[in-house]
Amino acid sequence: MTGERGMSTMSKRGFLAGTAAALAVRSASHATTPDSARKRSYRRIATEEGFTIPEVDAAAAAANRATGGAGMPNNPAVREAFRNAAADLGEGRIAAMDAAGLDIALLSLGSPGVQNFPVEQARELAQLANDRVAAAVRAHPARFAALATVAPQDPEAAARELERAIGTLGLNGLLINSHTAGETLDAPRFTPILDALQALDVPLYIHPRDPLPSMRGLDLPGFNVGWGYGVEVGTHVLRLIAGGVFDRFPKLKIVIGHMGEMLPFYLDRIDNRYLWEWNFRGATPPLKLRPSDYFRRNIWVTTSGVNYWHPLRYTIDRVGIDRVLFAADYPYEDMARDVRAIERTPLSISEKRKLFDINASRLFRIA
Secondary structure: OOOOOOHHHHHHHHHHHHHHHHHHHOOOOOOEEEEEEEEOOOOEEEEEEOOOOOOHHHHHHHHHHHOOOOOOOOOOHHHHHHHHHHOOOOOHHHHHHHHHHHEEEEEOOOOOOOOOOOOOHHHHHHHHHHHHHHHHHHHHHOOOOOOOOOOOOOOHHHHHHHHHHHHOOOOEEEEEEOOEOEOOOHHHHOOOOOOOHHHHHOEEOOOOOOOHHOOOOOOHHHHHHHHHHHHHHHHHHHHHHHHHHHHHHHHOOOOOOOOHHEEEEEHHHHHHHHHHHHHOOOOOOOOOOOOHHHHHHHEEOOOOOOOHHHHHHHHHHHHHHHEEEOOEEEEEEEHHHHHHHHOOOOHHHHHHHHHHHHHHHHOOOOO
């Protein structure tokens, strides 16, 4: 959850402490899976792990200075610690993973990615980010995989860059930070991106960013990340369902974090009111399936930022263990804490194997 507005005081303290501890640890060899994995019957793969590159940071800083927009946290120590951790695509990050008992990180460019930049600059930075993270994966193939970055501002170019990132660079899917220039992916102009995703048979991770101006009130201080982000992405997914995107693209694979951005908890209510509006008001375009059917067919959920037993158990009950993947949300969350939290749950070894390893390996084709 690499955010546009920064971290709370509590998470800042945890982040600084966790980063300092992790970076103090150095394992004997970072090139291969840690020895701890050999004692388990599964690997631990984390699927929402942020990175950045200096060029994107510099462009974002310049844009924020020009517009007065929000950027990195104001606390200089937090800002520096975050940038260092997110920009580390080598030994420091792997040391932090080793300290947490994490085997593989699925890397993605932090929110809002390149989606706030002018089109030409966004295209160039997306290509650069993909080249840079692909090099990190080649250098550490047993420890890293990665999701591509594109500039949705230019959907045709975005589709071409996705094809390059998957076909040439060998990346594992795509991440888009929700809305672009106020539009969500159900807008017809984004069809080339959806076409490419389905043709390539790779998943799209929809990551949060600050809510749209039209969603006034979700940016409440102290609640933007914890509530506004989830409502924003959850609404985005409902727009895909209501807009018939999954009827047109039945093989589309969407991943959302934070235990499903609250949607698993509302599936019955959403179905009920959809059917009511369709049958009694005629206000809803007919869909081939119920909303919850699309969710269970086309959506996967990660635990990023919500590695707690009760919401995890409920989500598994609603969508099935095969649809839930572990994520740590580094560097905004504590990898070691989240790994411990899941390992201490009453899940069976078979369920943990799916949550930590099998589901991510299959969905993202991680060898």
